[in-house]
Amino acid sequence: MSQKIAALTARVNxxxxxxxxxxxxxxxxxFVDLSAGAFLGEQAHGDVPHVHRFRLGNGLRLLVLVxxxxxxxxxxxxxxxxxxxxxxxxxxxxxxxxxLMFNESxxxxxxxxxxxxxxxxxxxxxxxxxxxxxxxxxxxxxRFALAVKLESNRMAKLVLRDPQIVSEKxxxxxxxxxxxxxxxxxxxxxxxxxxxxxxxxxxxxxxxxMVDIENFTPDDCVAFYKTYYAxxxxxxxxxxxVREQDVLERIRDAYGAIPASTIPEExxxxxxxxxxxxxxxxxxxxxxxxxxLGFHGPALGDADHAALSLxxxxxxGGRASRMYRxxxxxxxxxxxxxxxxxxxxxxxxxxxxxxxxxxxxxxDVLARVDAELVKVKEEVVTEEELERAKARLELGLVxxxxxxxxxxxxxxxxxTVLGDPAAAFRRLEAYRRVTSGEMRTAARRYxxxxxxxxxxxxxxxxxxxxxxxx
Numbered sequence: 106m107s108q109k110i111a112a113l114t115a116r117v118n119x120x121x122x123x124x125x126x127x128x129x130x131x132x133x134x135x136f137v138d139l140s141a142g143a144f145l146g147e148q149a150h151g152d153v154p155h156v157h158r159f160r161l162g163n164g165l166r167l168l169v170l171v172x173x174x175x176x177x178x179x180x181x182x183x184x185x186x187x188x189x190x191x192x193x194x195x196x197x198x199x200x201x202x203x204x205l206m207f208n209e210s211x212x213x214x215x216x217x218x219x220x221x222x223x224x225x226x227x228x229x230x231x232x233x234x235x236x237x238x239x240x241x242x243x244x245x246x247x248r249f250a251l252a253v254k255l256e257s258n259r260m261a262k263l264v265l266r267d268p269q270i271v272s273e274k275x276x277x278x279x280x281x282x283x284x285x286x287x288x289x290x291x292x293x294x295x296x297x298x299x300x301x302x303x304x305x306x307x308x309x310x311x312x313x314x315m316v317d318i319e320n321f322t323p324d325d326c327v328a329f330y331k332t333y334y335a336x337x338x339x340x341x342x343x344x345x346x347v348r349e350q351d352v353l354e355r356i357r358d359a360y361g362a363i364p365a366s367t368i369p370e371e372x373x374x375x376x377x378x379x380x381x382x383x384x385x386x387x388x389x390x391x392x393x394x395x396x397x398l399g400f401h402g403p404a405l406g407d408a409d410h411a412a413l414s415l416x417x418x419x420x421x422g423g424r425a426s427r428m429y430r431x432x433x434x435x436x437x438x439x440x441x442x443x444x445x446x447x448x449x450x451x452x453x454x455x456x457x458x459x460x461x462x463x464x465x466x467x468x469d470v471l472a473r474v475d476a477e478l479v480k481v482k483e484e485v486v487t488e489e490e491l492e493r494a495k496a497r498l499e500l501g502l503v504x505x506x507x508x509x510x511x512x513x514x515x516x517x518x519x520x521t522v523l524g525d526p527a528a529a530f531r532r533l534e535a536y537r538r539v540t541s542g543e544m545r546t547a548a549r550r551y552x553x554x555x556x557x558x559x560x561x562x563x564x565x566x567x568x569x570x571x572x573x574x575x
Contacts, residue, residue: 126361164337178345197313335366
C-alpha cells in the first residue's frame, strides 16, 4: 500500500514546477472502521482503511482517509493555534478569528462564503479551544473543488480592515455577554479555570476577557493571521469518497504558492502543583446552589488519562453511575450531576458539576460528594461497573465514527493534540487494558480533597452572611 501511494505521489509531483508545490509522502497509519466490525489488534476481514499522510514543500500537512460508504466527503482544516498561544492583554484572538474567517476575503464578500456552500448542499462550521482551531465543510463528493477554492482563499487572502474587525468584535462581545457574563454556569466555569490555574495559559478563557476583546486592533489581527494562519501551521484532513490523485493535485494547485510563516516557539509556563484548597463564592441569579469542583488531572497523552476517564464514567456515566444514584435518586440532594476529564495537550482539570435540589445547601452536597470520592480511593470498583464504563466509552467512539465528518474530526483532533491520527483506537485499547486497581490508583493520585478548587454558586437572594464572609 505504501509503495502504491508513494508512486502516486511521484506522478503528481511530475507536474509541480516548484519544490513548495511538491508532495512528500510521510507514510500511512491503519485506521480501523469500528462500524464495520473490525477492531485494531484483532484479525480484520478485508482491507483495513489507512490514513495517508502527505506534506507540501511549504509545510502544509494533508491526511486522507478514503471512505466510499457514501457519496460524500468532509474537509477539515486544523490550525495548531488556540487560546494557549495568546498573551495576557490579547486573550480571545484565536476565537475572534473563528468569526473573521467567515467574513470577507479577496473575491468573496461577507456572507458569500456560507451562501456558496449552502447553494451546493454543504454544511460548514468551526471551533476554537485551548490547543487548536478547526474549520470544516461536509459536502457532496462532486463539490470538493468548491471547498478547496474557498478554504485556500481565506487562508491566504483574508480581509482584515477596521470595518470587518469592528463588526466581528461586537459579535464576539455579545457572545461573551450571553454565554459567560449572563450565564450562571458559563461564568462559574470561567472562574473555575481562572482560580485553578495561576501560571499556565489555560488560566484565561478561550473567548477572551472582555477588555481584551474591546481593544483588539487591525494590527493585532494582521500579526496573528500572518503568524498562525499559514500552511506550515495547518493540517487538512479529508475523509470520504475521494480519489487521492485528485485530492493531491487540487490541494497542491490551491495551496502550493502560499508562503510559510515563522512560527514562534511556544513560551508556556508549567502550572505549579496546587497544595491547598482554593474556594470562590459567587452570588448569581439561580434558583438553587451549585458546586463546581476542579482537580488537577493528567494530559490527554498521559498514561493515567484512560484510567481516570473510566473512573469518571463509573462516577458520572448515566443513571446507573454512583453519583447519580447516590445524589439524585437515593438522597435526592441534587437535580444534576456531571463530570469530565479534560482532553488537553497539557495537564488540565477533572471537572465536576452539581446542582443542588431546592432546599438543599451546597455544603450538604459537598459532604455527599466527598463520601463517594473517599470510597473510590479506598475500594476498587466492581467488575460490573468497570465493564459498563468500558462499554459506554467504546460505544461513544463507535458513534463518533458513523459519518465522514466524524471520522475526519477524530483524525484531526488526535493528530493535532497527540501527533497520531489513529490515536482514538490506541485509546480504545488503553481502555480495555485498565484494571479496577489502576482506577483506584488514579483516584488516589488525583482526587486530593485538600488541594482542589471549589466554586460555590449561591442564589442572589440568599442572606448567607457567613458564607459571603467566607
